[in-house]
Amino acid sequence: xxxxxxxxxxxxxxxxxxxxxxxxxxxxxxxxxxxxxxxxxxxxxxxxxxxxxxxxxxxxxxxxxxxxxxxxxxxxxxxxxxxxxxxxxxxxxxxxxxxxxxxxxxxxxxxxxxxxxxxxxxxxxxxxxxxxxxxxxxxxxxxxxxxxxxxxxxxxxxxxxxxxxxxxxxxxxxxxxxxxxxxxxxxxxxxxxxxxxxxxxxxxxxxxxxxxxxxxxxxxxxx
Amino acid sequence: xxxxxxxxxxxxxxxxxxxxxxxxxxxxxxxxxxxxxxxxxxxxxxxxxxxxxxxxxxxxxxxxxxxxxxxxxxxxxxxxxxxxxxxxxxxxxxxxxxxxxxxxxxxxxxxxxxxxxxxxxxxxxxxxxxxxxxxxxxxxxxxxxxxxxxxxxx
Numbered sequence: 351x352x353x354x355x356x357x358x359x360x361x362x363x364x365x366x367x368x369x370x371x372x373x374x375x376x377x378x379x380x381x382x383x384x385x386x387x388x389x390x391x392x393x394x395x396x397x398x399x400x401x402x403x404x405x406x407x408x409x410x411x412x413x414x415x416x417x418x419x420x421x422x423x424x425x426x427x428x429x430x431x432x433x434x435x436x437x438x439x440x441x442x443x444x445x446x447x448x449x450x451x452x453x454x455x456x457x458x459x460x461x462x463x464x465x466x467x468x469x470x471x472x473x474x475x476x477x478x479x480x481x482x483x484x485x486x487x488x489x490x491x492x493x494x495x496x497x498x499x500x501x502x503x504x505x506x507x508x509x510x511x512x513x514x515x516x517x518x519x520x521x522x523x524x525x526x527x528x529x530x531x532x533x534x535x536x537x538x539x540x541x542x543x544x545x546x547x548x549x550x551x552x553x554x555x556x557x558x559x560x561x562x563x564x565x566x567x568x569x570x571x572x573x
Numbered sequence: 574x575x576x577x578x579x580x581x582x583x584x585x586x587x588x589x590x591x592x593x594x595x596x597x598x599x600x601x602x603x604x605x606x607x608x609x610x611x612x613x614x615x616x617x618x619x620x621x622x623x624x625x626x627x628x629x630x631x632x633x634x635x636x637x638x639x640x641x642x643x644x645x646x647x648x649x650x651x652x653x654x655x656x657x658x659x660x661x662x663x664x665x666x667x668x669x670x671x672x673x674x675x676x677x678x679x680x681x682x683x684x685x686x687x688x689x690x691x692x693x694x695x696x697x698x699x700x701x702x703x704x705x706x707x708x709x710x711x712x713x714x715x716x717x718x719x720x721x722x723x724x725x726x727x
Contacts, residue, residue: 383668385666385667500625501637
């Protein structure tokens with residue numbers, strides 16, 4: 351009886367340890383709990399990368415389901431995923447917006463000119479395809495910090511109200527899109543389109559009323 | 574021999590000094606209003622963890638995110654934010670992960686509880702074993718001694 355306990359207890363402890371370590375083999379130490387999940391986009395006011403006169407705010411991303419792609423020309427994985435993102439844009443009409451930040455543009459020193467950055471971006475996009483509707487230039491990388499970005503590439507799925515619904519660290523390839531990002535994106539688009547249809551019909555209904563009203567008024571006038 | 578030993582120690586000491594000097598060279602780009610502010614900055618950059626190179630603090634790490642976080646810590650301190658406020662600012666963006674001191678929650682409580690529990694259980698185990706065994710042994714030994722005495726008598 352006592353001997354049985356002496357065997358069983360260490361065995362159970364050992365098995366627990368094995369399970370724990372085995373799980374550790376497949377856990378991803380880079381996985382972080384995103385703090386922005388289900389929150390509104392942080393406030394920002396940033397210029398367009400190509401036309402610095404155009405200023406974007408979180409409102410610029412409202413009204414459309416957006417895949418916000420954090421990237422830079424210095425990022426190798428970004429170049430790797432770019433053709434696939436372009437394919438997503440062309441074949442499925444995915445609305446992709448870039449949040450661009452530059453590594454060499456050290457705000458403390460400011461060695462690189464905007465011109466040079468734009469040149470690099472243009473040449474990279476012409477080589478790998480341009481998936482972006484537009485690019486927001488995070489000059490001082492403050493917005494990236496607010497979003498909890500640790501590097502590039504990272505992706506945020508943002509719904510029509512400007513709420514962040516998913517923070518994906520790492521690249522998007524076919525597998526990631528099919529299993530993780532795509533389903534949520536398509537669901538949000540479907541939700542948005544049904545909601546849009548509703549408001550759309552309401553709008554047309556009110557437009558009809560408007561026509562009726564104007565008809566009535568002309569009739570009144572005729573009378 | 575003794576001299577050699579002392580010189581070796583000196584070299585090691587200088588080496589260590591140089592290494593730590595390098596590790597905290599992050600402060601060099603920043604100027605502070607008071608020495609206290611500098612001390613707080615050094616403390617914060619030492620205990621905030623880089624989300625990119627996960628086993629380095631942001632003072633040691635050369636990743637871009639660590640640069641940016643140092644810059645942010647500096648500007649927050651310059652704005653007059655306290656140490657706790659800066660830590661909360663970073664936690665709001667990168668989670669509890671970013672601070673080397675984990676908060677006590679149900680999930681992390683075990684970090685403190687398990688060693689204490691282990692010692693406690695082990696002590697119970699030892700005490701129980703000690704109090705059980707000796708009487709048996711003593712009884713057996715006494716019996717054996719008695720036997721021997723009996724044999725001697727004969």
